[in-house]
Amino acid sequence: MRSMLDGRTAVITGAAGGIGAAAARVFSAHGARLVLADVDVEGGRQAADAVVKSGGEAVFVRADVTSENDVAALVREAVSHYGRLDCAFNNASVDGETAPLHESTRENWERVLRVNLTGAWLCMKHEIAQMLRQGGGAIVNTSSVAGLVGLGATPQSAYFAAKHGLVGLTRQAALEYAGQHVRVNAVCPGAVRTPLLESAIRAEVITERDAVSYTPVQRLASPEEIAEAAAWLCSDLSSFVTGQAVPVDGGWTAQ
Numbered sequence: 001m002r003s004m005l006d007g008r009t010a011v012i013t014g015a016a017g018g019i020g021a022a023a024a025r026v027f028s029a030h031g032a033r034l035v036l037a038d039v040d041v042e043g044g045r046q047a048a049d050a051v052v053k054s055g056g057e058a059v060f061v062r063a064d065v066t067s068e069n070d071v072a073a074l075v076r077e078a079v080s081h082y083g084r085l086d087c088a089f090n091n092a093s094v095d096g097e098t099a100p101l102h103e104s105t106r107e108n109w110e111r112v113l114r115v116n117l118t119g120a121w122l123c124m125k126h127e128i129a130q131m132l133r134q135g136g137g138a139i140v141n142t143s144s145v146a147g148l149v150g151l152g153a154t155p156q157s158a159y160f161a162a163k164h165g166l167v168g169l170t171r172q173a174a175l176e177y178a179g180q181h182v183r184v185n186a187v188c189p190g191a192v193r194t195p196l197l198e199s200a201i202r203a204e205v206i207t208e209r210d211a212v213s214y215t216p217v218q219r220l221a222s223p224e225e226i227a228e229a230a231a232w233l234c235s236d237l238s239s240f241v242t243g244q245a246v247p248v249d250g251g252w253t254a255q
């Protein structure tokens with residue numbers, strides 16, 4: 001039986017840990033050949049090695065998504081290695097400082113917007129250019145429940161603004177390319193057990209109990225549960241889905 005990403009080439013950013021590393025395992029299990037990108041070279045190489053050890057195909061490229069040169073080189077690497085780029089999971093992110101808006105710094109605002117929003121825009125710019133050259137493709141951006149609703153208990157205005165912006169960017173890009181066989185969607189995870197959430201718990205941005213209490217299914221997600229949704233959105237099984245911000249949040253935003 002064919003797997004849903006058989007023969008597809010996928011770029012995954014933020015692939016060194018958490019949801020990105022889980023996506024490497026999940027996309028590979030569904031048949032994709034991977035180019036993994038991150039600024040964390042050790043974690044990124046480990047993620048690629050793990051895929052190769054389990055019989056898949058993956059290369060790691062050090063790429064900072066805020067650098068247009070790095071992003072252009074990343075897409076070129078996918079094409080030179082595998083001949084094409086079918087899917088992209090733009091997932092790299094930083095959460096930035098936790099402080100009420102009036103006490104937060106402009107440096108933090110600019111850094112979080114640069115990585116989480118400009119970085120995704122740069123990735124899409126180069127990925128879409130390649131997808132148009134070859135006749136189509138599918139892009140999935142990682143937004144968040146923080147891209148759909150606010151949360152007073154978590155003072156991270158830059159992160160929430162960037163993730164909301166990413167939903168708008170996803171919708172607009174989907175419409176600009178809807179007639180050219182490029183689909184663009186976002187996944188909006190709720191609370192997922194990853195290094196990002198664990199550091200937020202350590203920094204007392206959020207308690208695990210609170211994260212669970214926002215979640216009707218009463219538990220955290222595994223990173224694989226988010227990765228499976230992204231893999232589906234990258235595959236032809238979701239061929240009529242574009243411009244959507246899909247909550248994968250255990251019911252958080254249904255309340």
Ligand SMILES: NC(=O)c1ccc[n+]([C@@H]2O[C@H](COP(=O)([O-])OP(=O)(O)OC[C@H]3O[C@@H](n4cnc5c(N)ncnc54)[C@H](O)[C@@H]3O)[C@@H](O)[C@H]2O)c1
Pocket residue numbers: 013014015016017018019020037038039040043063064065066091092093094115119142143144145146188189190191192193194195196197
């Ligand atoms: N963990 C959660 O509960 C949760 C909830 C909602 C949304 N998300 C989103 O899911 C995505 C993955 O988060 P995670 O929890 O796996 O976090 P994580 O911190 O484990 O992963 C983020 C990755 O992005 C990489 N990165 C940071 N800046 C980069 C840059 N400039 N260029 C390239 N790579 C860079 C980091 O090195 C890291 O490997 C993020 O977009 C995050 O906002 C996570």
